[in-house]
Amino acid sequence: xxxxxxxxxxxxxxxxxxxxxxxxxxxxxxxxxxxxxxxxxxxxxxxxxxxxxxxxxxxxxxxxxxxxxxxxxxxxxxxxxxxxxxxxxxxxxxxxxxxxxxxxxxxxxxxxxxxxxxxxxxxxxxxxxxxxxxxxxxxxxxxxxxxxxxxxxxxxxxxxxxxxxxxxxxxxxxxxxxxxxx
Numbered sequence: 038x039x040x041x042x043x044x045x046x047x048x049x050x051x052x053x054x055x056x057x058x059x060x061x062x063x064x065x066x067x068x069x070x071x072x073x074x075x076x077x078x079x080x081x082x083x084x085x086x087x088x089x090x091x092x093x094x095x096x097x098x099x100x101x102x103x104x105x106x107x108x109x110x111x112x113x114x115x116x117x118x119x120x121x122x123x124x125x126x127x128x129x130x131x132x133x134x135x136x137x138x139x140x141x142x143x144x145x146x147x148x149x150x151x152x153x154x155x156x157x158x159x160x161x162x163x164x165x166x167x168x169x170x171x172x173x174x175x176x177x178x179x180x181x182x183x184x185x186x187x188x189x190x191x192x193x194x195x196x197x198x199x200x201x202x203x204x205x206x207x208x209x210x211x212x213x214x215x216x217x218x219x
Contacts, residue, residue, distance in 0.1 A: 075206070076205045076206040078202060080202075080205060081199070081205060084154070085158075085197050085198045087129075088125055088151060088154040088155060088158060089193070089197075091121070091124040091126070091127065091151075091155070092121040092124070092125050092158050092162070092190075092193070093121075094120075094121075094124040095117065095118075095120030095123055095125065096117045096120070096121045096162060096186070096190070097117075098120050099114075099117025099118070099119070099121070101177060103116050103117065104176060104182075105177065110173045110174075114166075117163070118159050118163065121155060121158070122159075125151050125154075125155045126144075126147045126148070129146070129147040129150050129151050130143050130147045149209070149210075153200065153210065154197055154201055154210060157193075157197045158193040158196075158197045161192055161197065162189045162190055162192075162193040165185070165188065165189035165192050165193070166186065169189070172185035
């Protein structure tokens with residue numbers, strides 16, 4: 038795998054025999070160089086939308102499975118949260134693995150990039166559903182189920198976007214993933 042490092046306006050290629058840790062460190066320095074300072078709301082919104090996609094897939098699947106199986110609210114919510122993390126991490130893993138990174142490094146990148154974002158999103162999303170009158174008892178064929186879920190995901194997006202903007206501005210979160218997508 039060949040990577041470029043940026044030093045001023047010149048480019049040079051790193052040797053291909055670098056260890057994965059050296060490559061990861063070089064990638065982190067590259068991310069730090071490109072992300073510290075002003076981060077656009079658009080960049081933060083894109084990172085949040087990426088996270089929201091994985092979270093929404095897992096959340097909806099967990100709620101559908103738990104509700105269809107007649108599970109109670111707590112086990113259904115736990116399943117939805119677990120699946121939100123699984124799908125959130127999976128989307129990031131897929132992209133990083135496509136860049137030719139080994140699984141262990143890709144997994145570490147996904148954890149670093151998504152953990153706080155998914156956690157905030159799940160806290161807000163599940164908090165809204167838990168506080169929404171009758172939403173926890175709604176069934177799959179009930180408009181309240183889908184309306185509360187859509188509203189909770191939208192609110193989670195709005196709350197999580199500034200978190201992602203802050204993290205990217207410090208070379209964390211999706212700034213770590215960015216280096217693998219160019």
